Amino acid sequence: MQEYPVKRGYYRDLPGSIARSLRDCFGVEPVRVGDHYQISYGALELLDAAPGKDGKTLVVHTESDIGAPDEVILDTNKRFRAFLDAVTGYSTKERVKRAKSVETE
Secondary structure (H helix, E strand, O other), X not given: OEEEEOOOOOOOOHHHHHXXXXXXHHOOOOEEEOOEEEEEEOXXXXXXXXXXXXXXXXXXXXXXXXXXXXXXXXXXXHHHHHHHXXXXXXXXXXXXXXXXXXXXX
């Protein structure tokens, strides 16, 4: 399970943003389970996304299909990064930089 910070202004409608971004990035309708949204796509047997307890983070749990072909894995990873970019407001580079700064503190 990973927790990603969400940029200020992006967490105003975080649940709606999660559902909308799953639809836009993966092209599938998410299933709502409580405050969690779940999908299955490509190399992901399960992607479960929900707002964090403080409402200012995104909590994501994934289960991968380790037998998926390389092309499917690459496509799924690209879509997953686009999903994180859309929901958190941070690019992949910014997320890595923030994660490194938290580790050194």
